[in-house]
Amino acid sequence: MLIIVDPHSGVPVYRQLMDQIKFHITTGLLKPGDELPSTRTLSSELGVNPMTISKAYSFLEREDVVERRPGRPLVVKSLPGETIKDKKMDQLKESLSSTVTMVKQLGIEYEEALKTFRELLEDKSDATAHYKEDDK
Template identity: 40%
Template sequence: MPPNSAPGPDPFDLNPQAATPLYRQIVEQVQRLVAGGVLPPGAELPSVRAVAERHAINPMTVSKAYSLLESEGVLERRRGLGMTVAAGQGLSAESTDRLALLAPALDALAQQARQLGISAAAVLAALEQKLDQEDSQ
């Protein structure tokens, strides 16, 4: 992938029905995409307007997420380019603990499994199967 491109026109998978606010979903997804190297330093993010239109959400929601990511140093605003991934971000053990970014999803999964009475072994097997499916796509 060229260094100044985002994965497709919009890398976000937003769920308006989720308990997590939309701006937080954007923040967490950008953090994961950057930490995983999908969005390398210098990669441009889609414009606020483009994300808002694609997901039928308020542009201020997207703007809030981008501003939070900018204040964290994950993104930087470049005149004429919009928001880009800041230099020094990306795939490295020093910059981020990638597993820590999974903590909220793992907490929710563990809670749901307990509520449903599903054993840890069954959850792990289902997770492994899902990861294998994702790898084969």
């Protein structure tokens, strides 16, 4: 599992961790039942304090993404009957919700908003995921 963090990016390290783990789950790279690296392992790999890893894990547990087994590594939680596609749709809806609010507040016509969305999707043609690697 590929995880990269940049301590100077402005985004808190624990949040970078959460985002990347959730992303791997959403794409199916991490499946329900998979074990996550121990706090100390990940800690030494990434060069950050174990507590920072633990913080990310705790939040993920609170969000029901991961399951705690006392004295054992954390595992990816399986939500019964939820497919990868479901997860992607959930994430999409969450991402769209603030825009939906805005469209209503500003009184933008729905068809206009949909047209704009379609144009943006077709415009930006670089569809590849880009991860910023911090080489030394």
